[in-house]
Amino acid sequence: MSVVQHHVGRPVSDTKAPDVALERRWDERRFTAKLVNPANRRRHRVIVVGTGLAGASAGATLAEQGYHVVQLCFQDSPRRAHSVAAQGGINAAKNYRNDGDSVHRLFYDTVKGGDFRSRESNVYRLAEISTQIIDQAVAQGVPFAREYGGLLDTRSFGGVQVQRTFYARGQTGQQLLLGAYQALSRQIDAGRVEMHARTEMLDLIVVDGRARGIIARNLVTGQITTHVADAVVLATGGYGNVFYLSTNAKGSNASAIWRAHRRGAYFANPCFTQIHPTCIPRSGVHQSKLTLMSESLRNDGRIWVPKVQGDTRSPDQIPMDERDYYLERMYPSFGNLVPRDIASRAAKNQCDAGFGVGPGGLGVYLDFGDAIQELGRPAIEARYGNLFDMYQRITAEDPYQVPMRIYPAIHYTMGGLWVDYDLQSTVPGLFVIGEANFSDHGANRLGASALMQGLADGYFVVPTTINDYIGSNTFDAVPAAHPTVQQTQRDGQARLERLLSIGGTRTVDSFHRELGLLLWDHCGMSRNESGLREALERVPELRADFWHSVRVPGEGAELNQELEKANRVADFLELAELMLVDALVREESCGGHFREEHQTAAGEALRDDARFSHVAVWEHGDRPVLHREELTFDHVRPTQRSYT
């Protein structure tokens, strides 16, 4: 049936999670992991690429432990990493509300929310560590919301029935990132972290099969530099910008993980992307990015559309009994707080069926009228003030008076480089943390779990597992003149020179927009075989066209933002193809991956556990090679997810 251009390779498996009871695995791993004598750590260099929650927390912690850390980010300051934009909150199984929460429940919710496509060991560890993250952040001075008694406040997020989400107004990511950034700053001041801002990793240096460094470009001078080390940690975030329009920051990119993939790191589940249900609808062709309205709004906002198609009355003219609160109707027990994939698809279905509101009918209402009446405006202002302001600034509508209009948008990528329990990729010495790896969220991430994962990886997991790697290996010096180093540097230089020399007629953005639209149409909220095949024909053509007719002005030896973009888009054009292949091969629906051919009578995702209870793990090659990691569920029994 499937005639996709790919090979099938041998299965892969995680060999690092100890074979003991689920609850004891992390403890056991920490015990078996080799330690490195503190006095010796100074002599080991570790490169950390990225300063988001994952990277900043890892860099600070590794430096505290005594390693010599070399850290990079492409922004002008590590404090601006895209984690800063996270709004709603961070989960932790503290059970402060005594509402029945526990490590096990957080574990269970996450495996179920991910539609049974994640690894039990990893998710359990994440749930276990979650409580320490809150302790750590509070100790750093992160100003979480508090109640009058001075204790921490929590709220609910989608897909769960307990209140375990800690938050700092609508700026949780900012506050957590500042905590990690400040911890990193302390280490920079102490001379243990060598920080390179405005520096972009171009490629990975692999010597004798192990990750031994990177080459990077100084974005101000254009100089290409080489950094060698004993281990490399990628914390470079997600690749949602492959769709051009997404809630990610403009600079978010896939280049670091894609280059590493080309150097031997396997890529897992590339087609697992998350579409967030509540974003501000696009307003025109000039649109450069989409803005999220936090999921936390679904705590108090009610989602509805008019009961008749094409109803153009203003929302306040539509009486209660002529409104369809479709989520509350379809999913009475979770209501507006169903998981993201379900809420997004439901919104799309309403709009596709002609019930949508606003320009082009591409929107549904998120209405705070009832909440304002019940709790009063000040309470709503205190909870969501900055989000309401942001909405008003962008749309020129006042959400205290008029319901918000929202529509789904690309938001997060569950796929990423494959890692084992130690968060090590298939290239020894290359660790991948945060959104850049595939590890914990299966086919759908629950709200407020990415911040948790990034910080768990960075503060707690990778500092332990890197010790084991460094402690178990010996490292010969890799001189700058080493042929592999030289060759990698020449490759990077040549690629940039090639981009600059094309001198075509089309801008980088025009290619990026075209690619994004193609993916959104065929590999977005719902996918089908013929659409995927069509896109698979189109992407290589677009890529060829790019390398033939893109125009990158300026020179390499200067600040050149078009060159930066071109370099990233060139990688997106390759990654897109792998996403399509992955989506085509996975002939089932699960979480955010919705294949139209595979749905229940009620239109819900229909998994095929007999054939697809695995991680799709791709090796780079002329034709991609599919290795599978079988998933086993000993503690949570896969069922048809039900939120009704």
Next chain:
Amino acid sequence: MKLTVRIWRQSGSGDRGRMVSYAVQDIRPEMSFLEMLDVLNQDLITNGEDPVAFDHDCREGICGACGVVINGRAHGPEQTTTCQLHMRAFRDGDVIDVEPWRATGFPVVKDLVVDRSALDRIVQAGGYITAPTGSAPEAHAIPVPKHDAELAFDNATCIGCGACVAACPNGSAMLFTSAKVTHLNVLPQGRPEREQRVLDMVAAMDDEGFGGCTNTGECVKSCPKELPFASIARLNREFLRASR
């Protein structure tokens, strides 16, 4: 809308720089200011010219990367970030001047891009709480009165954009520094390093070439996050207290 934008062009730190005038067309009110610059840049590239360099990333007012002086005001006519300023704030036919932040502490890198790394160095000098990973007590061990938590939060919302410095006639970084000092010093967790923090951060601020504060209050008028002016007074008190 059709507009004329006059933009500061400077190829690098060695170049003296100058204003260059451009006509931009098809600008719609719902575009953001940066999307207007995108439109201009796409035209420039297609016409074989060098696009205008400007910093930006999140485009939703939180990363602090963007920031230019628009018609003489840091971040422009509304009290928000440049990326959250929308073109409905302008009229058809307007002439708009766009310049980089101007301050001794922020050398120009290229066009509208400046070097704000001095702000990072102020934080490195003491804008943190020493809390090594793994050593944290249980989060509920120290209750923080809601009022203190809110005050800390109000000050912690600073995005490090540097508009306060750009707006200040003295090029002072007092609002930025006072916000960080206040955030950390009002929390019980920040108390042990309270004195050293303020002394070190103020010293770093002076070393970076930022001017002194003469209470003109321009900073708070341009601050997109509405950081409180009172924090500057608080910084002064903390400094005096620590110097005694």
